[in-house]
Amino acid sequence: MENEVDGLDKRKAYILATVVYEYIATGEPVGSQALTQKYNLGVSSATVRNEMADLEAGGYLEQPHTSAGRVPSDAGYRTYVDALMSPEELGVDERRRIRDEMRDARAQLDEIVEQSSRLLGRLAGNLAFVTKPQSDTQSFRYAQLIWIGERSGIAIIVTSFGVASQSLFELRNDATPDDLTRLSNALNATFAGRLLRDCDDRSLAAVTKQCGFGEDMVGAVRAAFTGARTQEQPGIAASGAQHLLDQPEFRDVRKLRSILRILEEQRTLYDLVAGAFDSPAASVKIGHELGSEELADLSLVTVPYRFGERAVGMLSILGPRRMPYARLLALASGTAETLSERLHDVEVK
Amino acid sequence: MENEVDGLDKRKAYILATVVYEYIATGEPVGSQALTQKYNLGVSSATVRNEMADLEAGGYLEQPHTSAGRVPSDAGYRTYVDALMSPEELGVDERRRIRDEMRDARAQLDEIVEQSSRLLGRLAGNLAFVTKPQSDTQSFRYAQLIWIGERSGIAIIVTSFGVASQSLFELRNDATPDDLTRLSNALNATFAGRLLRDCDDRSLAAVTKQCGFGEDMVGAVRAAFTGARTQEQPGIAASGAQHLLDQPEFRDVRKLRSILRILEEQRTLYDLVAGAFDSPAASVKIGHELGSEELADLSLVTVPYRFGERAVGMLSILGPRRMPYARLLALASGTAETLSERLHDVEVK
DNA sequence: TTTAGCACTCCGGGCAAGCGAGTGCGAAGG
DNA sequence: CCTTCGCACTCGCTTGCCCGGAGTGCTAAA
Incomplete structure (x- = not known):
């Protein structure tokens, strides 16, 4: 049927989308009442409650404990990213700001790669990293x-x-x-x-x-x-780790330690994006899809940058699963675009 | 008089040394009773109490709050490092291990510098960084x-x-x-x-x-x-940030953020060691001596490494003020020595 | 000058009560 | 048959409280 999304009827899909959206915004488990109050769902909280129970049975939502609200599962985020969220575009002024800031880097490969990682890390408010062009x-x-x-x-x-x-x-x-x-x-x-x-x-x-x-x-x-x-095959510029500290999911220090360790081992960092390297388009990996228990509550957004037609490297954002996917995809794409442009400045003709 | 140290009579000096030593070991504010029980001071806790009150008045010790033990101040640590602690030497087997691990790096400048920073970070259990040779x-x-x-x-x-x-x-x-x-x-x-x-x-x-x-x-x-x-003037390899998470003083996440930020700004990192660059020998900076409020409860141990007679770069360890200074100085010196040796392998003859 | 004794302070852990948000379910209503 | 209402129940979090322990400063005696 055309009013089904991913096996969910339209209302379930909408409720799922709203739960994910709200959870991303607030970071608090979201309950049925809060949802009906903030969003105009046209049904009562009791109905939402029933639907949420179904979504939980279907594996899209999880409950931290009885009598708490619901939280998206990996599958819930996945459905949201693939089918529910509305893509974002950067505004003209944002684009311009990115371009301006990229101009600060001198025309040296290392510098523009580092600059783009700093820039992306700051804009995205998360850990960003950029691979140097595959040699x-x-x-x-x-x-x-x-x-x-x-x-x-x-x-x-x-x-x-x-x-x-x-x-x-x-x-x-x-x-x-x-x-x-x-x-x-x-x-x-x-x-x-x-x-x-x-x-x-x-x-x-x-x-x-x-x-x-x-x-x-x-x-x-x-x-x-x-x-x-x-030479420099896995060369990677990373930046913005400090932003992760703002995320409530890092109150637990052990999580942080995993991240710091990964950050220092370029190898692991490289393996993370390696998976995305074949696909020419943006890719999102959520939670366990990253293949490591340590990273199970993180997500990774990866976007290629190009030289001419050829994808030569990757920009990535690593952050809590609860990240504004559409926004980060837009930011990464915008930065990738500008990075691609600047790549022509360093070309030895 | 010969039984005065830095303006402190012998007993005060010994008590100060013991307090610093004990605090470094345990991380807990140390009280008079605990001190007399664990160390054979030959006087009662009451006497120690009086002496400690004097030391506090002299600015060597601080009290987190009434009815807590004492904790060394910057000046206390300073006196300890300059006059009270007994220097350490690495054992032969430790030296050998350092040498062995340094052999893992290929004969490339970048690699041996990075390897020595990784090694030092791990051995010291703190954040370590190594500047590349001043070009x-x-x-x-x-x-x-x-x-x-x-x-x-x-x-x-x-x-x-x-x-x-x-x-x-x-x-x-x-x-x-x-x-x-x-x-x-x-x-x-x-x-x-x-x-x-x-x-x-x-x-x-x-x-x-x-x-x-x-x-x-x-x-x-x-x-x-x-x-x-x-080129690469301020090139610095850093490593071991994850160890800082083990330190109780980083339960406060804001501290950590400062560190991470500094880590990403090579500039600031470079400024930190820059001060030590003129002096040919090891240098220790304690708390406020680092010149930044953010770093006020950290200390920095810096040791030069040489090529031939010339000091060409620095190995540093950044960690909580409560660090085992003598041990870290020994480790840094040992690593510097080995790094200096390996430098000859990369020399283009 | 050192020591013993003592009253006082303050932190931190443990415990109970109350609150609030949320759930699930049975029954009523459209 | 789906939706909604009402209600009892659950559970985590916060608050307030108490109490023990460790440590201090002061005074008086050795």
Whole structure:
């Protein structure tokens, strides 16, 4: 039937939506009377009570204890996010403010990523974090192999976002500085503009051998490119942890400890967003969907940012399940958009 | 007189030391009876009471409220740290463990700095942070100016710790790739091994002009070196914030918020240790000495680490004033030592 | 100068009472 | 058959109170 949503009739859906909305707003378990008083439901509290009992039986609501109001369950939030809430858009002035604040960062990849995480954390009033562009979605810009002595050299590779990575290598044969320059030029000519992940080992070896180098040099070049590809892979800027302290759900200090630990282990932080990485659009993970008991009463909103058409990184907001999803999605999208724009400023042309 | 310490007679000094020691150990305000029971003072609790009243009048102790025990004041801690406590040394096995764990980090500046902050945070059970080497204490290793088109080039400067910084510049005249190589070689020859801060603008200009370049190129080279000098200046690795949650003094969430905020603002974090930067030895700042009301019940232990003879950065521990100063000083020194050793592994020779 | 004794203070835990918000259910009404 | 009303019941939270324990300051005696 068209007046069913997710297996709920229209009235149940509306009541669920209202409960979630009210709980998000107040943080207090919401009861039937309070609901009928504040919202014009057109039915009495007793009816609402019956409906709420049904919703609880269906797993959408939970009761902290008898004689308390209802609170949404993971499933309740999920339905709300997927089907019930009305999406939000940022106002023009909000957009402008985001853009203005993003301008404060200098045109350096690290700076604009950090700035966007600070900005998002502050606007969203929650913990925000932003992954640096996956380095294998960046493209190769320049390589320079530098002779630094009879037996060793240093390889520098610059990506399209102006990130330089360097690695040392040994020189086994009697290569001259000129040889290295020749090889640098050949690499630059061959791979210019190509995605880093497409600079595969085979073509690297081919170019190196063409310049008259042997296996040892192939290994060095390969290592240099691998270094550039994996460098800073899980690099993440996080910010806004202090806002979590305002949330009543963190009166319990143990929760906080989990968060702080996660914050310091970039690895875990990265795993959190990793799941969202395949999907090109915004994603919301609620409570247990995060896959960890520690994080069971948190939610995560993740939005990709792009360079051109390609999604290159993620902006995320981590906060209590009881978060204003529509608003945060709008904020994250807006910030992602601006970040994407600024990405063009750091591009090495 | 030789049996006075800091204006306190011997018995007062001993009682003060015991009070501080006991308070650090238990976290409870310490009363006269408890003290005489646990420590063999050779006098009755009443006498201790009188002495404590004197110490309070002298500003060394404070009373949270009437009918509670005494707690050390900033001045009390200060006297304890300066004159009363007995310094600690790490055991051989502890040293070995630190060394072993530091070996886990790869030979990259960032990694060993982060590893040492993680290690120190965990061992000290407090928030630890480590500044990266001041970049102007590093020395110049290589410069490479790369021709990337008719009108632009990229300058890459590698420091003695293998940190590469890059900057873009414009080419106004019709310089060729060979010209740039020639200039690179000249820079390398002239400045090899010199401290970055000693690569002054005048000598840079001289070398550049000698190679036949004009003012525009001088500006570019100067900018590149300035970039290398100031890059990452306040770079700080922090870790162990979650330990602070165990401390009873953080039951008050507002305290925690200050800390988290500071943690995210590298600037403030840097200012904290900046004061200790001139002094070559370990330094302890207690409570209000930190210069901020927010941090008034915290203390900071700071120890420099060296490269060769030169102090290049700082290891710090931030925790409640009630911290085991002697132990933390020993831990920080031990970690600093090991960090200093590992610094040689990242040196670009 | 030290010690013993004593009255006083204050914090914190434990307990009971009362309040308020909310539920569930049976019966009445449309 | 669905909705509504009325009512008894539940339960957590707050308030007020009491009491024990730890500690202090003061006075007087050794």
